[in-house]
Amino acid sequence: MKLLIIEDDHEIQESIMAYLAPEGYLCQQAFDFSNASDKIESFDYDCLLIDINLPDGSGLDLIKQAKRLKKPSGIIVITARDAIDDRVKALEFGADDYLVKPFNLAELNARIKSLIRRMHFQGSNVITQGDLRIFPDSFQVLVKERPLELTKKEFEILLFFVSNAGRVIAKESLAGQLWGDDMDFSYSFDFVYAQIKNLRKKLKEKGAKDYIKTIYGVGYKFESE
């Protein structure tokens, strides 16, 4: 997988690179519009991560460029919260997904994976993780080939966990995943605990491994092996 990360803030660039590194992607960086434009022109990427606000141009034009050149890339844009117009336009120009600043890396990772899955495994979208098989399109989960009944929220949590397998995920990220960033996290934590307790119980009943490990003070970790 080849990714181009277009973001002018070096610290954020580095964070994204560092978080995505274990996924084994081939990541390239662009810090400004002209550099990004050159790279899009010259290479094919599986995924473009585009910050709309660039010092020397608009990321929207990069989307147009990629579409004009008929590049096979999936496109995720990063917009400022107060730029709703940008978001709408980006989707109109052909972006596949968007993230609002400040986003968390676990979510970015999940979005990239989801996008790549959609692009590469159309119709037969399935994620295998240990003895779990997850079908994101049909909201189905098989544990050792036996179906596991989950609520919508439980499924979302499991998918988010699996997308970030092996990572420590903050409870805030999970709460944000369930209700969006606008939720007052401190209030919804109880509910996150309850959901995860149920999920663990259901997985255990079906004889799955105890994947979900509690990291005290932070959140959880979905053990990958």
Place this chain on the structure above:
Amino acid sequence: MKLLTKTTLYFVTVSLLVFFAGGAGLYKIMQNLVEHEVDADLYNRIHYLYDNIRQLNSLQNVAFIATEPIDIQKVNKPGPSTFRLKDTVLYNRNIKAYMPYRQLSTTVKSGDNYYRIEIYKSLITSNYLIEKIALIITLMLIFFLALAFFLNRYIFGKVWADFFNTLHIMQDFSLISPHKESFQPSEIIEFNQLNQVLTEMTDKIINDYETVKEFTGNLSHEVQTPLAVIKNKTELLFQESLNKKQYELAGSIYSATNRLSGIVRSLGLIARIDKNQFADKTAIDVKALILRQTENFEALMASRNIALETSFNGTPKVVMDRDLAEIFINNLIKNAVRHNIKNGFIHIRLLEKELLIENSGADPQKPTSELFEQFSRASDKGFMGIGLAIVKKIIEHYHMNISYNYQDNIHRITVDF
């Protein structure tokens, strides 16, 4: 009490007192004058009789001028020779009634005889005169009072017109759509001074308000990037093999950053509403929006066993920005869930022109109007205080009405579209 009412009241009270006292005094003076005149006439006549009777020694030779009743009687023993005045009545046979008279009496010695003289003067004419004078005085006073009353109102209107002009301008002053106020110059120095002070004040208020708005807007924008860096770096830190203590510390940093991010985001939203950056005009189907939003909270409500009851007796379409509509309904429902109790309830009732949201919950411990204020929080958890401030901002932006009541453990928010 209105300014005009107050001044009129004072004016009428004082005028009535002055006029009453003045009228009474005038009446008294007139009465005295008339009485003096009557008495002087009586004295004239009695002196004439007295002198005649004494010098002529006989009543027969006295020339009577009897246009008014005179009574002269011979008395046996000498009476006082002083003159005595008194008011009395005499019976008039012609009109068969007692008539008021002024009587002057004395005793006179004529030769060896004593005579008692009583002369009278009818008070009918003078009383009549006094009555007429009193009537004229009263009429004059009423006329003057009425004149003064209307003159006062007229002058009041003239003099205070500029003041009321200023007042109306100030009543329309609002920070929702602030613009520099321009007052008309007045002929009255004090009003010009007032206008000048108000102009300076409103300019200052608008200026400060704009500055604060600008500041919050910039702050919320500028702070996002460093916040994103802290958030992301902390997430990266989580991936290192930390010990328990280090995880706790990193977790605290992450939580605090998220809260800060939420607060800044809400402030930014308020600043953006102020700046009119939500210009989209869509006819929002409120019912559909409520259904979508409540679905999002279903799991959360179920976890606390909160019963939701909705009734839709109308399908209002409200023209507003799509995102603001989402935020608006979301914040209201969030508020109802957030401040609820275990096994509580939420009732949502939608009418054609009204949305009512009721929920069970503890006493907010403060006036409900304060709950809409920024940073006013019923509890110390989270940043929900801003949620209702945002709701209020949106309400103001679209000139709708909202009220918040708390009674018998029920919170009730009513929105009029």
